[in-house]
Amino acid sequence: MSIDRRQFLKRSLTMAGATLLSGGTIAHALDKEDPSIYSTGNTANARNWKLWVEKSETLTPEQYGVLVDTTVCIGCRRCEWACNEWNKNPNRPIKEFEASVSQQKSVFDTVRRMHAGNFTVVNRYMSSKDGKPIYVKRQCMHCDDPGCLSSCFVDAYRKAKNGPVVHNASVCIGCRYCMVACPFDVPAYEYYAPLNPQITKCTFCFDRISKGSVPACVDICPAGVLTFGKRSDLIKLAHEKIGSNPDKYVDHVYGEYEVGGTSWLYLSSVPFNEIGLRTDVGKTPVPKLTKGFLLGVKMFEIVAAWPLVFGAYYAISKAREKTKSGHETSAEGKGEGHGEKH
Amino acid sequence: MAKNTNSWFREKILLGKSNRDYIMSSATPGNFIAGFIIIFAVIVMIYRLFFGLGPATNLSDNYPWGFWIGFDILIGIALAAPGLTLGTAVHLFGMKKYHHFVRPAILSSLLGYVFAVFALLFDLGRYYRIPYLLGWSWGLSSVLFLIGWHFTLYIIICLIEWSPALFEWLKLRKLREVFQRLAIWATIFGVIIAGGHQSALGGLYLIAPAKLHPLWYSMFLPVFFLLSAIFAGIAMVIVESTITHGVFKNQLKDFNQAEFDNRTIGLGTAAAAGLFIYFILKIFDLAHSDNWAYLNTFYGYWYLVEVLGFILLPAMLFASGVRNRNARLIRLTGFLTVVGVILNRLNVSIFAYNWQFPASMKYYPKWMEISLSIGVVAMLIVAYRFIANRMAIMYDHPDYDSGH
Numbered sequence: 001m002s003i004d005r006r007q008f009l010k011r012s013l014t015m016a017g018a019t020l021l022s023g024g025t026i027a028h029a030l031d032k033e034d035p036s037i038y039s040t041g042n043t044a045n046a047r048n049w050k051l052w053v054e055k056s057e058t059l060t061p062e063q064y065g066v067l068v069d070t071t072v073c074i075g076c077r078r079c080e081w082a083c084n085e086w087n088k089n090p091n092r093p094i095k096e097f098e099a100s101v102s103q104q105k106s107v108f109d110t111v112r113r114m115h116a117g118n119f120t121v122v123n124r125y126m127s128s129k130d131g132k133p134i135y136v137k138r139q140c141m142h143c144d145d146p147g148c149l150s151s152c153f154v155d156a157y158r159k160a161k162n163g164p165v166v167h168n169a170s171v172c173i174g175c176r177y178c179m180v181a182c183p184f185d186v187p188a189y190e191y192y193a194p195l196n197p198q199i200t201k202c203t204f205c206f207d208r209i210s211k212g213s214v215p216a217c218v219d220i221c222p223a224g225v226l227t228f229g230k231r232s233d234l235i236k237l238a239h240e241k242i243g244s245n246p247d248k249y250v251d252h253v254y255g256e257y258e259v260g261g262t263s264w265l266y267l268s269s270v271p272f273n274e275i276g277l278r279t280d281v282g283k284t285p286v287p288k289l290t291k292g293f294l295l296g297v298k299m300f301e302i303v304a305a306w307p308l309v310f311g312a313y314y315a316i317s318k319a320r321e322k323t324k325s326g327h328e329t330s331a332e333g334k335g336e337g338h339g340e341k342h
Numbered sequence: 343m344a345k346n347t348n349s350w351f352r353e354k355i356l357l358g359k360s361n362r363d364y365i366m367s368s369a370t371p372g373n374f375i376a377g378f379i380i381i382f383a384v385i386v387m388i389y390r391l392f393f394g395l396g397p398a399t400n401l402s403d404n405y406p407w408g409f410w411i412g413f414d415i416l417i418g419i420a421l422a423a424p425g426l427t428l429g430t431a432v433h434l435f436g437m438k439k440y441h442h443f444v445r446p447a448i449l450s451s452l453l454g455y456v457f458a459v460f461a462l463l464f465d466l467g468r469y470y471r472i473p474y475l476l477g478w479s480w481g482l483s484s485v486l487f488l489i490g491w492h493f494t495l496y497i498i499i500c501l502i503e504w505s506p507a508l509f510e511w512l513k514l515r516k517l518r519e520v521f522q523r524l525a526i527w528a529t530i531f532g533v534i535i536a537g538g539h540q541s542a543l544g545g546l547y548l549i550a551p552a553k554l555h556p557l558w559y560s561m562f563l564p565v566f567f568l569l570s571a572i573f574a575g576i577a578m579v580i581v582e583s584t585i586t587h588g589v590f591k592n593q594l595k596d597f598n599q600a601e602f603d604n605r606t607i608g609l610g611t612a613a614a615a616g617l618f619i620y621f622i623l624k625i626f627d628l629a630h631s632d633n634w635a636y637l638n639t640f641y642g643y644w645y646l647v648e649v650l651g652f653i654l655l656p657a658m659l660f661a662s663g664v665r666n667r668n669a670r671l672i673r674l675t676g677f678l679t680v681v682g683v684i685l686n687r688l689n690v691s692i693f694a695y696n697w698q699f700p701a702s703m704k705y706y707p708k709w710m711e712i713s714l715s716i717g718v719v720a721m722l723i724v725a726y727r728f729i730a731n732r733m734a735i736m737y738d739h740p741d742y743d744s745g746h
Contacts, residue, residue: 297488
């Protein structure tokens with residue numbers, strides 16, 4: 001199994017290299033061959049949902065979050081390894097993850113995204129300030145007012161009181177509208193499961209944090225990139241960091257207001273759109289984008305229904321009167337018809 | 343199969359022919375082509391069911407929705423609007439002179455929705471969980487929930503509207519009368535329900551402002567989808583009546599070409615009005631969102647092709663056809679309008695979606711996706727012919743009052 005995967009990686013790397021030489025864009029070639037695309041049967045989301053059902057009432061109402069300081073990340077990818085390990089996603093020895101940062105050709109050559117078999121990825125960008133690499137960990141942002149939740153037509157998502165957005169795989173039909181709705185392109189899909197495909201995404205280690213522990217990725221991070229804590233405290237901390245080091249940081253905490261606020265927050269030394277965090281997502285919570293429309297449709301259906309019903313009733317009674325008063329009208333109607341079988 | 347001893351079967355299904363004669367008479371080139379396309383599609387369906395969406399499609403985590411949503415649902419439902427437009431015109435606005443178009447229109451709506459939902463089942467990962475949506479797991483804040491429910495309701499409405507033809511065929515006079523009386527109520531609720539979900543299909547994309555190109559993303563998306571569905575519905579009536587009057591000519595005993603042309607021109611007037619209003623709204627939206635700068639880009643040129651070539655041009659051609667009483671031009675423009683609506687839906691769902699992606703990362707459908715969709719269209723046409731050859735769709739049943 002692991003040999004297969006290694007061969008797979010090897011093959012994809014060769015492919016990526018070939019694409020590089022031919023001058024095409026490398027991003028796609030590698031991403032398409034990412035073995036985590038083929039992963040199926042993840043249990044982490046279902047497990048965390050069950051736990052949420054048990055615990056939802058007793059959770060602390062204090063929202064937790066994680067502050068990601070991208071300026072100190074060393075690109076060791078241990079967070080990816082720990083995440084795979086904890087959530088029982090396909091994994092490889094931790095050495096292979098750590099090696100990426102020093103390899104000539106590595107997974108960092110392409111910008112990756114989360115797939116069915118990995119809930120977090122670390123990407124590399126080159127700083128526009130000093131040309132040095134910046135490593136950016138990505139995972140579900142755990143929005144305060146999540147778009148996936150509002151978009152789901154079987155109501156499979158919940159925002160837990162303590163922060164995580166959890167997914168209920170046992171009702172999901174697999175329409176994938178949440179993937180359209182998510183402004184951060186987080187939910188992934190088990191495209192290679194023919195019968196029971198699931199949506200998978202980062203659970204914010206709901207199982208760990210609701211027991212007083214920290215997420216697996218935060219636990220393993222050796223460089224102090226990830227700070228777990230109460231969201232309100234983290235925002236204060238982030239602004240303190242910016243205030244005490246204004247030359248180092250861009251004066252913005254990504255996630256403080258983006259799409260109405262997210263549990264995960266980011267600090268950066270360069271504009272956020274240069275490190276793959278979209279700055280065009282706006283401050284409006286995603287559910288608000290369709291709320292007005294849904295209200296409009298309901299209003300239309302309730303308000304417009306009555307005139308139509310009465311109009312039809314009127315039309316029917318008028319037609320009855322006509323048939324009573326004689327056949328002149330119906331004869332006229334038939335005269336100009338075509339294609340009637342007499 | 344059973345021997346041809348069942349006279350009901352022979353009379354109703356085989357059109358009074360023996361098994362052998364029926365099969366012989368069905369062995370036409372058209373049927374062979376349709377059969378070939380359908381067999382291919384069925385193979386793809388089986389492949390999809392056994393191997394999953396990954397091998398069967400080009401869908402990915404970045405492109406969760408592809409050709410099956412864009413073509414089967416967005417296009418299929420927009421083009422299945424004839425029942426909405428004609429039902430409204432005849433039953434609600436009392437335009438009785440169009441009543442010969444109503445039954446074909448309702449049949450095409452019914453089949454359009456049924457086959458769109460059938461095709462959708464292959465796109466859904468866990469299609470067998472549809473009852474969850476209708477039964478107990480309600481996502482009331484989702485536009486897709488509204489669509490799911492409205493599709494179900496609208497199929498029921500179309501069935502009621504169509505059932506008089508079915509009961510005439512089965513010679514169930516009493517049931518036919520009951521459903522004939524129900525039909526007007528079904529039409530009213532049909533207008534409300536269809537208006538709701540046609541706009542909701544556009545409303546689906548309101549949720550992704552950062553992913554859809556600004557030239558296509560608009561707060562008016564629901565209005566655009568509804569309005570274009572209305573003129574698409576009219577254009578489809580023109581197109582379908584052109585085709586069916588050719589194919590089913592033998593069923594139309596005292597067909598009056600001049601009368602038919604007049605009705606077509608009347609439909610052209612309505613389509614022209616719809617297209618002009620739509621065009622003005624599009625330009626208003628462009629100005630309101632101040633998207634002029636995008637016009638001078640690759641996406642901008644494509645947008646102009648859509649707006650000028652497939653909205654403004656057909657609008658003017660319709661207007662010209664009406665003015666010069668040129669039914670032929672109106673029929674051709676009907677085709678052009680339908681192509682324009684197809685283009686628009688593909689633009690919104692595929693072309694303008696994830697527009698920031700480089701070309702190499704863009705989605706394009708796999709042959710299997712196209713094959714399945716075309717196969718479903720072929721199934722629809724075969725089903726339409728099957729029904730129209732047996733029931734009083736193209737004409738009034740001689741034994742019954744037309745009810746108008």
